[in-house]
Amino acid sequence: MADTRTVLVIGGGASGNAVTILLRRAGIAVDLVEAKDDWNATAGSGITLQGNALRVLRELGVWDRVRESGFGFGSVGITAPDGTVLHVAEDIRADGDGLPATVGMQRPRLQQILIDAVRASGASIRLGVRPESLRQDGEGVTVRFSDGTESRYDLVIGADGLGSATRAAIGIEDRPEPTGMAIWRVAAPRPEGVVRTDLAYGGPAYIAGYCPTGESTLYAYVVKARRDRAAVPPASYADEMRRLARHYGGFWPEISAHITDPARVNYTWFDRLLVEGSWHRGRVVLVGDAAHCCPPTLAQGAALSLEDALVLAELLTGAGTWGEDLFRAYYERRITRVRPVVEASVRLGQWQLDGVRDADVPGLMGRTMTMLRELP
Structure with a gap:
């Protein structure tokens, strides 16, 4: 060589x-x-x-x-669909105190x-x-x-x-190979109280969650059963995500108010x-x-x-x-x-x-x- x-x-x-x-x-x-x-x-x-x-x-x-x-943080919350926190788990640090457990960006x-x-x-x-x-x-x-x-x-x-x-x-x-699930994702302003990832299991979506990505931003997502992509036209992405998100409490009403532009919502399969x-x-x-x-x-x-x-x-x-x-x-x-x-x-x-x-x-x-x- x-x-x-x-x-x-x-x-x-x-x-x-x-x-x-x-x-x-x-x-x-x-x-x-x-x-x-x-x-x-x-x-x-x-x-x-x-x-x-x-x-x-x-x-x-x-x-x-x-x-x-x-945005660095160190725990993940499991919530009920209404926003009630059921369990908070401390994230495992991979590097002792040298790095945060998790960073969203x-x-x-x-x-x-x-x-x-x-x-x-x-x-x-x-x-x-x-x-x-x-x-x-x-x-x-x-x-x-x-x-x-x-x-x-x-x-x-x-x-x-x-x-x-x-x-x-x-x-x-x-x-x-598709796993049978699909996800809607969107970037949105971060409510002041969102300081970690929270995941809600149940409700109209399988999972509804969000993660802080900066001092003023987060990304939010909802997971549902996979549908034919042709049945979910891009022009409907914001409406579809907002329709699912409206059934969740806690910080979701504030987040949902910003799910308005379909071009900012991403829909993909797992x-x-x-x-x-x-x-x-x-x-x-x-x-x-x-x-x-x-x-x-x-x-x-x-x-x-x-x-x-x-x-x-x-x-x-x-x-x-x-x-x-x-x-x-x-x-x-x-x-x-x-x-x-x-x-x-x-x-x-x-x-x-x-x-x-x-x-x-x-x-x-x-x-x-x-x-x-x-x-x-």
């Missing part, structure tokens, strides 16, 4: 941005291509970042900006922080470009791009999300995916949602993706040779951690779908988060 190693990262979401920053820090030449011209800079409403995600963000060197931009703000760090890393960035073909041999990968150019790399990292074209291109046939066996073929390896995804019932999607980037970068920068043993070690180290989170996230939703009234929701959350205290 040449002294200057070259890597192509496909996709500029959390995992793609993170692995780019870490590899550039080690002096590896990285090209990042992102299919969207805007680099997803305005996508999404809010995100919940728990301790294992915050550890990676600190390692990336962006923790100070995350702390300044988000606006998702576009997190993306911009990561974008700025990628740009500062010196990576080569091309937006509005996607690979059209990957041709492998024993030494590397030749990639043909949609802009007509062609380049050669020692390694290709597929960080192109749930519908990953990279995953399909290397012959991995796993595809995301999916699950776990690629088994390996996350690579030859010199192409998957990270993040391209390899696994789970419903946001544990708020671990971005955290697991960031962990993938950290572990893969650690292995790549610490190895003299990039080969089968390294990629196998990456998979084995990640699958034992990712699988129980995917399974627990799906189980939490299935309990709601099945109407299980004695489900130990706090217990399952606590056991899973205790496991995630350990380093990845």
Whole structure:
């Protein structure tokens, strides 16, 4: 292998941005291509970042900006639909007193922080470009791009999300599957008394919750049974979400008053995916949602993706040779951690779908988060 190693990262979401920053820090030449011209800079409403995600963000060197931009808190409340608090669980700190247990923040703000760090890393960035073909041999990968150019790399990292074209291109046939639930999300002003995540189970929605994302903002969400997307036209998103939210008490009436613009409401399905066996073929390896995804019932999607980037970068920068043993070690180290989170996230939703009234929701959350205290 040449002294200057070259890597192509496909996709500029959390995992793609993170692995780019870490590899550039080690002096590896990285090209990042992102299919969207805007680099997803305005996508999404809010995100919940728990301790294992915050550890990676600190390692990336962006923790100070995350702390300044988000809202830190240390507990989650379980409420009745009328707003009565039934149970408050202290969130498990992944880093003792060094980091908050949880930070909520606006998702576009997190993306911009990561974008700025990628740009500062010196990576080569091309937006509005996607690979059209990957041709492998024993030494590397030749990639043909949609802009007509062609380049050669020692390694290709597929960080192109749930519908990953990279995953399909290397012959991995796993595809995301709907879990039976869908979610409406919206960013809104934060009532002064909202200082943690609260989750209401029951009522017309399976779950109704909110998370503070800053001094004056939060994001709120309601979860219902999945419907055909054609039966939920975008123009109705605000009306649909407000119709569900009006049955909830506590802070919900104040939040609901701001659910007026359908363009600000996002409606998506819950999916699950776990690629088994390996996350690579030859010199192409998957990270993040391209390899696994789970419903946001544990708020671990971005955290697991960031962990993938950290572990893969650690292995790549610490190895003299990039080969089968390294990629196998990456998979084995990640699958034992990712699988129980995917399974627990799906189980939490299935309990709601099945109407299980004695489900130990706090217990399952606590056991899973205790496991995630350990380093990845």
